[in-house]
Amino acid sequence: MTTGNKPRRLPRYTSYPTALEFDELDPALYAKWLGDLSEDQPVSLYFHIPFCEKLCWFCGCFTKISNSYEPIRRYLDSLRQEISLIGGIAGRKKVSHIHFGGGSPTIINAESFQDLMALVRENFEILPEAEIAVEIDPRTCSQDKVTAYAASGVNRVSLGIQDFNIEVQQAINRVQPDALIADNLRWFRDAGIGNINFDLIYGMPRQTLDTIEETIVKTGEFAPSRIALFGYAHVPWLKKHQQMMDKHHLPEQAERQAMFDLASRKLEGLGYLAIGLDHFARPGDSLLVARDRGLLRRNFQGYSADKATTMIGFGASAIGSLPGGYVQNSPDVRLYAQALEKGKIPVRRGLKVNKTDLMYREVISTLMCYFAVDPDAIADRHGIKATFSREKADLARLVEAGYMEQDGSLYRISERGQPYLRAIATLFDQYFPQGSDIIDRCVHESEG
Numbered sequence: 001m002t003t004g005n006k007p008r009r010l011p012r013y014t015s016y017p018t019a020l021e022f023d024e025l026d027p028a029l030y031a032k033w034l035g036d037l038s039e040d041q042p043v044s045l046y047f048h049i050p051f052c053e054k055l056c057w058f059c060g061c062f063t064k065i066s067n068s069y070e071p072i073r074r075y076l077d078s079l080r081q082e083i084s085l086i087g088g089i090a091g092r093k094k095v096s097h098i099h100f101g102g103g104s105p106t107i108i109n110a111e112s113f114q115d116l117m118a119l120v121r122e123n124f125e126i127l128p129e130a131e132i133a134v135e136i137d138p139r140t141c142s143q144d145k146v147t148a149y150a151a152s153g154v155n156r157v158s159l160g161i162q163d164f165n166i167e168v169q170q171a172i173n174r175v176q177p178d179a180l181i182a183d184n185l186r187w188f189r190d191a192g193i194g195n196i197n198f199d200l201i202y203g204m205p206r207q208t209l210d211t212i213e214e215t216i217v218k219t220g221e222f223a224p225s226r227i228a229l230f231g232y233a234h235v236p237w238l239k240k241h242q243q244m245m246d247k248h249h250l251p252e253q254a255e256r257q258a259m260f261d262l263a264s265r266k267l268e269g270l271g272y273l274a275i276g277l278d279h280f281a282r283p284g285d286s287l288l289v290a291r292d293r294g295l296l297r298r299n300f301q302g303y304s305a306d307k308a309t310t311m312i313g314f315g316a317s318a319i320g321s322l323p324g325g326y327v328q329n330s331p332d333v334r335l336y337a338q339a340l341e342k343g344k345i346p347v348r349r350g351l352k353v354n355k356t357d358l359m360y361r362e363v364i365s366t367l368m369c370y371f372a373v374d375p376d377a378i379a380d381r382h383g384i385k386a387t388f389s390r391e392k393a394d395l396a397r398l399v400e401a402g403y404m405e406q407d408g409s410l411y412r413i414s415e416r417g418q419p420y421l422r423a424i425a426t427l428f429d430q431y432f433p434q435g436s437d438i439i440d441r442c443v444h445e446s447e448g
């Protein structure tokens with residue numbers, strides 16, 4: 001279904017309810033939720049760095065371009081104020097997972113990064129086994145930054161690769177020679193950071209099955225331990241700069257699917273195992289271990305092995321997830337900084353979640369992680385009497401169409417139904433308009 005030239009996008013369910021449902025939220029409620037956190041349950045921390053040196057035309061992230069360090073220095077001052085403020089309210093919580101995302105955290109210089117991590121350690125107790133991950137733009141990374149990451153305890157990095165083909169790189173305004181990637185990998189491996197993820201994208205302009213194959217062959221040579229293979233989200237009405245790319249060079253839906261299938265087959269041939277919607281990992285990787293133990297989760301970073309049920313978000317636009325609900329900081333860097341200058345929590349929006357939301361969150365997350373779900377068992381665990389009558393009618397239609405298989409109360413997405421995972425998950429989404437037929441939704445709305 002489309003509205004003008006804005007196709008309805010299917011959620012990726014990195015949260016449930018999705019961020020579309022967020023509304024104004026009183027920062028005092030967030031302070032209460034922080035104060036209510038249990039003493040010994042570890043939390044996760046997310047730091048958003050909304051700056052890059054150069055704009056990639058495909059980019060769908062919340063970022064802005066800065067060619068001077070001054071705005072970044074000022075932003076880091078605000079981030080430091082927020083760490084002290086929130087750390088003070090929450091009490092010095094144990095931390096099992098830290099993630100620096102963006103934008104490009106690599107824009108922070110080595111000294112500032114170490115100072116920031118030292119402040120985090122003052123305000124939070126980082127557990128010895130904690131995973132500390134940083135998203136890396138290989139073009140703004142350097143050996144001294146990698147040394148600072150290692151000294152600060154970073155033990156996982158995610159490199160934005162996207163595509164190795166030079167013509168694709170030119171078409172997306174992101175040229176990064178193979179030699180640069182080789183340098184980055186050498187710095188990380190020499191510094192003892194061996195958990196390396198590559199972000200790849202399919203469905204961008206100028207990509208063909210041949211360029212996808214070239215990218216996968218080179219990925220195999222660099223041998224990262226984990227790969228995220230994202231479908232390009234084309235949202236020019238939200239991200240105007242995507243119009244810089246010639247839309248006539250965008251592959252059609254069938255070609256996108258063929259790209260994903262080819263990339264998956266080739267990655268599996270290289271020994272990577274598929275996880276959920278878009279991840280691949282070598283045996284032994286913590287994401288695979290979590291999946292095999294039934295502990296795989298969906299959160300704002302996509303798939304995660306993180307066991308913490310609370311994520312505290314820092315930085316402009318950062319989202320936090322607490323037992324009471326979701327919170328999001330002001331996306332406007334100036335307003336974010338002004339709130340902190342006055343000693344105020346910079347949260348603007350969010351959503352209080354109820355018991356039913358938590359049950360449906362588990363149903364959808366289980367489906368997104370395992371392609372299978374037993375809704376009745378989850379409802380029982382949550383102590384909720386749910387008949388799922390509308391949902392079961394849709395599930396029956398999917399079984400009939402061969403997209404799902406039923407075994408008692410367990411529903412499993414068949415191989416044929418796997419490309420429609422996101423569309424199938426919408427049938428459990430109590431906020432998603434359920435007007436369209438579920439089969440139509442699968443066939444017509446599974447893009448982007």
Ligand SMILES: C[S@@+](CC[C@H](N)C(=O)[O-])C[C@H]1O[C@@H](n2cnc3c(N)ncnc32)[C@H](O)[C@@H]1O
Nearest residue numbers: 058059060102103135136137160199230232233
């Ligand atoms: C914040 S960026 C990663 C760090 C760094 N900024 C970089 O690009 O190297 C996170 C990832 O989001 C993915 N991404 C960005 N825009 C996207 C889009 N429009 N569709 C799909 N994936 C996208 C890219 O794979 C990118 O590596």
Ligand code: SF4
Nearest residue numbers: 052055056059061103
């Ligand atoms: S893809 Fe990464 S480096 Fe490129 S503009 Fe977006 S956030 Fe910045």
